[in-house]
Amino acid sequence: xxxxxxxxxxxxxxxxxxxxxxxxxxxxxxxxxxxxxxxxxxxxxxxxxxxxxxxxxxxxxxxxxxxxxxxxxxxxxxxxxxxxxxxxxxxxxxxxxxxxxxxxxxxxxxxxxxxxxxxxxxxxxxxxxxxxxxxxxxxxxxxxxxxxxxxxxxxxxxxxxxxxxxxxxxxxxxxxxxxxxxxxxxxxxxxxxxxxxxxxxxxxxxxxxxxxxxxxxxxxxxxxxxxxxxxxxxxxxxxxxxxxxxxxxxxxxxxxxxxxxxxxxxxxxxxxxxxxxxxxxxxxxxxxxxxxxxxxxxxxxxxxxxxxxxxxxxxxxxxxxxxxxxxxxxxxxxxxxxxxxxxxxxxxxxxxxxxxxxxxxxxxxxxxxxxxxxxxxxxxxxxxxxxxxxxxxxxxxxxxxxxxxxxxxxxxxxxxxxxxxxxxxxxxxxxxxxxxxxxxxxxxxxxxxxxxxxxxxxxxxxxxxxxxxxxxxxxxxxx
Ligand code: 6LW
Numbered sequence: 001x002x003x004x005x006x007x008x009x010x011x012x013x014x015x016x017x018x019x020x021x022x023x024x025x026x027x028x029x030x031x032x033x034x035x036x037x038x039x040x041x042x043x044x045x046x047x048x049x050x051x052x053x054x055x056x057x058x059x060x061x062x063x064x065x066x067x068x069x070x071x072x073x074x075x076x077x078x079x080x081x082x083x084x085x086x087x088x089x090x091x092x093x094x095x096x097x098x099x100x101x102x103x104x105x106x107x108x109x110x111x112x113x114x115x116x117x118x119x120x121x122x123x124x125x126x127x128x129x130x131x132x133x134x135x136x137x138x139x140x141x142x143x144x145x146x147x148x149x150x151x152x153x154x155x156x157x158x159x160x161x162x163x164x165x166x167x168x169x170x171x172x173x174x175x176x177x178x179x180x181x182x183x184x185x186x187x188x189x190x191x192x193x194x195x196x197x198x199x200x201x202x203x204x205x206x207x208x209x210x211x212x213x214x215x216x217x218x219x220x221x222x223x224x225x226x227x228x229x230x231x232x233x234x235x236x237x238x239x240x241x242x243x244x245x246x247x248x249x250x251x252x253x254x255x256x257x258x259x260x261x262x263x264x265x266x267x268x269x270x271x272x273x274x275x276x277x278x279x280x281x282x283x284x285x286x287x288x289x290x291x292x293x294x295x296x297x298x299x300x301x302x303x304x305x306x307x308x309x310x311x312x313x314x315x316x317x318x319x320x321x322x323x324x325x326x327x328x329x330x331x332x333x334x335x336x337x338x339x340x341x342x343x344x345x346x347x348x349x350x351x352x353x354x355x356x357x358x359x360x361x362x363x364x365x366x367x368x369x370x371x372x373x374x375x376x377x378x379x380x381x382x383x384x385x386x387x388x389x390x391x392x393x394x395x396x397x398x399x400x401x402x403x404x405x406x407x408x409x410x411x412x413x414x415x416x417x418x419x420x421x422x423x424x425x426x427x428x429x430x431x432x433x434x435x436x437x438x439x440x441x442x443x444x445x446x447x448x449x450x451x452x453x454x455x456x457x458x459x460x461x462x463x464x465x466x467x468x469x470x471x472x473x474x475x476x477x478x479x
Contacts, residue, residue: 001223001263002282003245005037005045007342008259008456010187011072011119011168012242014042014232015082021232022102023242024051024075024084025262028455029368030303033058033070034086036102042232042240042264044283048103049300051084056108057097060306062334064090066368067453072119072168072228075102079124083144085132087118094120094134096144114149115140123171123201131201135167137182139202157196157205159184160212168228171201177272180205183227187260187454190217191227193243195274214243214265214276223263223279224248224256231267231274239267241276246448247346249423251416255447257423258343259456285345285477292472293322298339303458305338305366312337312463322461322470324361330464331364331372332387340366340460346413346424347478350459351431352470355404359466363407365426366458371451373441375407375428376464382407384428384439388450396438398430404471406431409459411443423447 005012009025016022019040027033032050039045052058052070060069068090076083084097084106093116095109112120117134122144124130133139138153159166159182168183177197185192192215196205216226229243245263248254266277291299293315304313317323328335343365352363356377364374373386382405383397410427422444429437444450446457461470 001247001279002285003261004043004242004264004280004282005262006258006282006285007261007344008458009035009262009342010244010260010454011228012244012262013073013075013170013230014242015075015077016232016234017077019235022075022082023262024073026071026073026454027052027303028069028071029060029064029066029306030069030458031058031060031305031307032300032303034073034084035300036075036104038102042234042242043280047300051097051099051104051106053104055307057106058088060091062306064306066334067455074121074170076122078122083122085112085120085122087120089118096147110145110147112142112147112149115142116153119168121170123173125173125201129201131171133169133171133180135165135169137166137169137180154202156180156203157207158182159194160207163192170230172231173201175272179274181229181231183229184212185215185217185227187225187227187244189224191215191225192217193227193229193241193276197272208273210273210275213274214241216245222247224254225260226263239269239274241265241267241274249346249413249416250444251419251421253449255423255444255449257443257447257457258346259448260454288474288476290472290474292320293470294320298322301341302339303342304340305336306334308339313339318469320471321355322473324461324463324468324470326359326361326463326465326468330361330376331366331374331385331462332369332392334369336369336462338364338366338460338462340364340458341475343411343457343459345477347411349408349410349476349478351406351408351474352461353404353406353472354461355469355471359463359468361461361463361465361468363409364460364462365409365446366460367446367448367451367455368453371446373409373426373428373446374462375409375430375438377405377407382430382438386441386445388445395441398436398438400430400432408435
């Protein structure tokens with residue numbers, strides 16, 4: 001089952017203006033932050049930008065650990081403007097941004113120092129009050145233009161008794177009711193979506209007798225961890241839910257490697273309660289994408305670790321090439337200079353042409369600082385490096401002729417012959433000029449189940465020492 005937005009795109013929030021839908025996702029330690037997508041049918045989505053693309057909007061330092069940073073946006077259109085509210089975990093808390101065009105530019109942040117809690121939602125009532133509801137679940141009245149909070153938070157309905165982690169609240173006025181949609185059970189295999197309704201935005205809320213309205217826990221469904229949802233109505237009056245899910249592979253307990261992805265399902269209403277239908281398959285995988293680095297700047301799909309400055313990452317220094325200037329020591333370093341793309345397909349190949357005349361660097365598959373595999377080039381040699389938790393090893397190396405070299409990683413899903421089979425195999429090699437495989441590594445160590453946290457794989461280019469230049473990067477999906 002293919003998601004509508006594949007790869008690490010969790011915590012989707014969606015809104016519609018006329019015939020156009022817009023969707024935003026979490027981005028954690030990556031910069032730029034909060035990818036924004038556009039669609040006219042909810043199935044085909046195109047990234048139109050990143051909401052947080054200036055340091056004045058998002059400042060992440062090495063003090064922000066991986067899987068902290070930007071969590072769980074809510075994206076809404078109100079009063080002729082787009083409103084985006086996020087939590088920056090470990091670096092500033094809750095903040096609001098506005099834009100007239102969701103592709104940007106977005107405003108500088110309006111901090112919400114009085115709002116405590118992750119997963120903030122925004123909803124306006126007919127009197128013009130703005131309600132900010134956060135995980136827990138509690139609610140504040142705020143002034144979204146100034147960030148001011150009025151009074152103490154009120155506790156709202158917090159899900160099924162005993163279920164952990166009531167979070168991801170979204171509040172909607174639909175017909176004569178206010179609906180409070182939440183996630184519960186934690187963002188792992190127990191994840192679920194539940195709903196309650198009230199006649200005011202502040203409750204008291206009556207839970208849906210059929211809760212949870214969405215969960216795949218305890219099932220053999222290929223998509224697991226379904227939860228953290230948002231609702232939207234189409235121009236034809238039909239209702240839809242976007243939510244996160246994962247695609248675990250391998251034997252038991254199953255490992256997901258692409259992070260949490262965005263899925264879509266239809267919603268019907270029965271006796272005033274939402275009923276979630278079968279997942280709608282996303283578009284077939286794109287076959288081949290190649291970035292020649294001919295454009296001024298990088299496409300919005302490129303993300304860096306914590307920050308990206310012109311000094312360290314530029315397409316202008318050598319036209320037609322991406323130049324990365326090292327800072328720190330490479331992929332183990334929280335300050336690594338890196339530019340990558342989310343791995344979006346279970347089966348794919350990434351290739352890049354690197355020139356290491358003035359440094360060393362290469363092609364990496366990253367989960368975080370402690371979980372990554374890479375093929376690194378330096379003058380006359382390439383090496384495959386594996387970092388798994390506290391262990392780091394050079395697993396293979398070979399000499400290469402001087403001059404630019406093509407680095408390759410191939411990702412192939414495995415059919416689980418035995419219970420311990422990993423989800424996939426990552427093969428690293430060089431083209432000299434035919435492909436020479438140096439190492440074939442188990443992908444389970446670059447999975448969320450092993451690494452922990454909230455993110456998925458990013459495949460990209462990095463500098464370990466000096467200045468490293470890349471002529472092109474190619475990503476081909478097999479299915
Ligand atoms: C997010 C929380 C969650 O804030 O994971 O799946 C957290 N749900 O709602 C990070 O994405």
